[in-house]
Amino acid sequence: MAPFEAMTSINHSGSNFTSSLGRLVEEEIQQPIMTADKVDPNHPALQGSLTPPANCPSSKVLNFSPGPTNLPAAVESTILRRCFPDPSTKRLGSMALSHRSPEFGAILRNSIALTRRVMEVPPEYEILFTQGGGHGQFAAVPMNLCPDKDAKATYIVSGTWSSRAVIEANKYCTPTTISSVNEDGATFTSFPSAERIVAEHDPESKFIYMCSNETVNGIELHRLPVFDDVDNTTVPPLVVDASSDFTSKPISWRKSNVGILFACASKNIGHPGITMVIIRKDLLGQANPFTPGFLNYETNILADNVWNTIPTFNVDVIGIMMEWILDQGGIEAMEKNSVAKAELMYGLIEDSNGFYGTPIDKSSEHRSRMNVPFCVAGGDEELTNLFLVECWNRGIVGLRTVTPFKQGIYLRASLYHGVSYEETVVLANFMKEFAARHSISKDVGETTMVAENISSAMEPASPDSSCVDLSIFSSSPTGVDMALTLPKNFKVSSYTKISRDMFAPPALAPASTTLR
DSSP: OOOOOOOOOOOOTTHHHHHHHHHHHHHHOOOOOBOSSOBOTTOGGGGTOOOOOTTOSOSSOEEOOSSSOOOOHHHHHHHHHHHSOOGGGOOOOGGGSOTTSHHHHHHHHHHHHHHHHHHTOOTTEEEEEESSHHHHHHHHHHHHHOSSTTOEEEEEEOSHHHHHHHHHHTTTSEEEEEEOBOTTSSOBOOOOOHHHHHHHSOTTOSOEEEESEETTTTEEOSSOOOOTTSOGGGSOOEEEEOTTTTTSSOOOTTTTTEEEEEEETTTTTSOTTOEEEEEEGGGTTOOOTTOOGGGOHHHHHHTTTOSSOOOHHHHHHHHHHHHHHHHHTSHHHHHHHHHHHHHHHHHHHHTTTTSEEOSSOTTOSOBOSSEEEEEEGGGOHHHHHHHHHHHHHTTEEOSSOOOSSOOOSOEEEEOOTTSOHHHHHHHHHHHHHHHHHHSTTOEETTEEOOGGGTOSOOOOOOOTTOOOOGGGOOSOTTSSOGGGOOOTTOOTTOHHHHHHHHOOOOOOOOOOSTTO
16 A cells, blocks of 8 residues: 655646736735625625635635535645656556556456445445436436336435435336425424334335435434344335445445445545445346446446446546545544544534524434534624635635525535544634624624633644644645636636626526425
8 A cells, every 4th residue: 555645746837827827816806895794795705716815824725615625635645646647657647548458457446445445345235436426326226226117216305415316216216205304394404213214115115215414404324224123125225325424434234234325426535527336236137228328237337347438537536545544544533533523513613602503403413524504693694704705815615615505594514534623623713713703793692692702722632533734735736826726717807707607506497395
């Protein structure tokens, strides 16, 4: 196993160009007008910008995006070294390799073997790398397990992503839903119990579907359900969307009767463009005859995962990420670190005397460790906007990104593996400082917060499995200031242009209201 290295600076021919562009931007962009409580509504921080000002004090961008997001610093450094080799080595990186070459075959087998080792995947499961993201699997799962539209399935609807999954499934099978929607018909703060699933699932279902972490709603199953009182041979296999929590906790493959687990790479295991599917072999051979080849699990397994051109670079990255997890101490260490980061954030919220709030009650067993939703001063719009701008000015981004979903009052701090414990402390300390400066003049419900209660320094001890120390980070693995690397369509003279041209959400058809 190659050792993981600290960030290193590498000279590239584009550095001078990028620096010049950065100077141009600094000269031509005027900072938006901002008073104590008023923020320019066209400010890039309010349009989802992930590029802080070039003069922000942080040595690197602290990215709390819900995904895609960055990987751990040591992983990004290893990717740069291994996947983009110096020409003098006379070796091609994985991005340039044919997907059927012996060199890529070795990479593919290594990534699969490492995944099997990290997640203790039993031998009766196959591991596939597919494309199309989670939405592709929303269609692929029923198409592979249901031979026709009349086939039945049970969907556990616990939030945004499981709701979207069942809407897609309606095209390919006949689903029954077990929903945990609250009385308001719109919000989700819990999962149905295992007892309820056993009692209400359709016994003729080909599978039971669930999403183990609902990123938008901030709820997570920290362990998959185990149907203790039911013979697993009579319970339909469990299909799990683990896109946002895969590799953050162990999976009880057999005890939970897992039939399929899929995970998009762009949260915890890699870059966008690849989705891992782990399927039990006895479920193969049941696909609808109209299933496209690239979505057909059996077709791809018989072709050794290269029926079509899979993203070779992304497969390599997943292998590097799995190496890093093992190097950190495996899944036990990943879970310990995830718990520590989440407890830090939720503890801050609970100790803020109401200045910060979260929709998931302290007593809940389903608070997400991956995505912590929180509001500022009960959702006060002016303070929330100011909070986002001040975060952006400090290099803290991703707390509110552009999504096709309703914005609402809640921000989200996503704490994937690419966010270290130390970086979480930076965010928590800023939140304490912000509350101390603004709590006296703002009433939150019936509570007026006293600044002294929150102004004490927060420097909790890092867990044993703490990620890479911030002191080894540079602002970019290439030595180029990432704050100056701007998209080609970046408009340097108007923030309103940024909003219109870069961050407009896609137009979506109205969602079904039956699951809300």
